[in-house]
Amino acid sequence: MSKRIILSGIVAAIAMLGLSCSNTQEGNNSIQDDIIPVKLQALEQGSSGSTIKASGAFTTDDETVLSFKTGGVINRMLVKEGDPVTRGQLLATLNLTEVNAGAEQAVLAKEKAERDYQRAYRLYKDSVATLEQMQNARTALDVARQQLKAASFNKNYSEIRAAASGYVLQRFANEGQVVGPGTPVLQVNGAGSSNWLVKVGVSDKQWASIRKGDPATVQSDALPGQQLPAQVYKKSEGIDPSSGTFIIQLRLSSSAPSAVASGMFARAEIRPRRKTAGTWAIPYDALLDGDAGKGYVFVSNDGKTAQRKEVRIGDIRRDKVLITGGLENCRYLIISGSPYLNDGSRIKVK
Template sequence: MKTYSYYSLSIALIMALGACSSGNHDSGLPTDDTVIPVRVQPLAATDTAGTVTATGTFTTDDETALGFRSGGIIQQLRVKEGESFRKGQLLTAVEATEINTALEQAQLGQEKAERDYRRARQLYADSVATLEQLENAKTAFDAAKQDVQRASYLVGHTAITAPFDGYVLQRPANVGQVVGPGTPVLVVASHAKGGWLLKVGVSDRQWSAIQLGNTAMVTTDALPEKELHAEVVRKSEGIDPQSGVFNVYLKLMGAPSSALASGLFGRATIHLAQTSGVWLIPFDAMMDGDGRKAYVFVTADGKTARRVEVEVSGIQEDHAVVTAGLEGGGSLIVSGSPYLRDGSLITIK
């Protein structure tokens, strides 16, 4: 949005004074009774639909990052980037020696706890052990059984098998690398059966203006001179901590899967829903803009200028979109504004 500062206003006045001084000896400054010539345009509310331009990268609707339940040293990586795989196929595994040892220790602990529990029951039956000792032995035995179950679960997750038929998008890890729990080892997708998405980042104001179902046009260097139709299908409910923006997901309609790849750069023009009851005014008519607020001069009688505050929601080509402040009607002063004050006398050119 084009704004004018007090500094630029002063420069404009100085230039005007210089031009006036060459023809007469007056100061040239308009006084309260000076009639200032202006140009105007009628004020009429209209309906408009704005756009949001954003950039991002392509991804698939079912892109999945695979990692191990517990960390370890990667022992096997049987697929490479771009390779296809079948559901149930072994993709990667970690060294299981440590986890197997933990399972064996848990099983030994369970056997000891079971013996202690049987002995406590016999002693309690012979009135040698107390009820508390029997209950403590039973609790230790139950806890040992839970340890075995937990260790068995971890042993069962030392390998990753394919959850579906698909292919490898990324392989951020290598054999011999130490990875922690949940660290992505493979990023996979299922041949884009769910469709391609363009993930774009937008500001908080743009995020609030974009609605599910808004249409968009997408372009990418991978498909030069071709526009792809898309639709907003998902919005993030929180800010991305890495990029500091809000993510919006656009689903492509009928995009050729062979021409796209995950991570490719794309540009989107999102068409917002139509807004009713707004005014489109030239940038030159606005004064002292600050954020979403600015000032303009209007006239109702064609003889007196009135300074009003307006709220600006965005820009559209060479106009500003005003959503409030111009309900009084009349005409908008589009030239001569730098010389005006509230209540100045005017004449319409």
């Protein structure tokens, strides 16, 4: 009787052992099958990945406000707003009655100074005049010559000529109007040379990330469907008091279409190429549980195992998140399948 009981116990134990092994094998098979498919993205440290959007207006780098060197009455205005002009073209003149009178006075003063000097020189040779008297006469002659030169210069600049081929943007005065020296009369640009720029305003943070030569694209409602390639040409070194922004000048990489005019509204997208050490731009969907400047992501170094990492959030944009720490020494970022992962989960790259 006791032998039967012992034999039955041994058989039961063997059966339980076999069942246990079977369950273990099934569990192992289940673990083997629990591999989560994911998508990976290589982490590139130092790329901000940001695009700066700004608005502004078309302009040229040679817009000039023209005026007369001397004051007087405007005699002729030969152009109107919108007129094309060529380099050296006469645009406006003053009434030269007063200017010519001043120039003639300078000529007469020079002739008198020459006579006085010749007389003083002969008297000095005859020991009648002193050396000082002769020298004073020579100085008076030099002064008269310089005054004549100044009068001739003012006469030449009593007319306005175009400095470059372009268009008349504004006309500030009319014929018969009295203007003083330097009073704005005309504003012209050099659009005839296709030197078109787009001036946009950006914030101080955006200004700091932009460098000369960064690529950009320009669009306008007047040019539907067109994207004009451009690049950063200049950066202002001070804030614009009228707009409260920093001005960035974008130069078009190719000739502007004929539909472009000075002052036309434009939208620009600037892509800074500056690399910022210790930053990563990651897709928004890859960030988990973002809160108070920190969040979590899943990374992988071998493409087979997922690791949960806490990261510091620098900035959140529409489709990207700027990470400023936590991804050091990580090779790949998991950008798909993160909600199904745990720290140490096995993964399979799609």
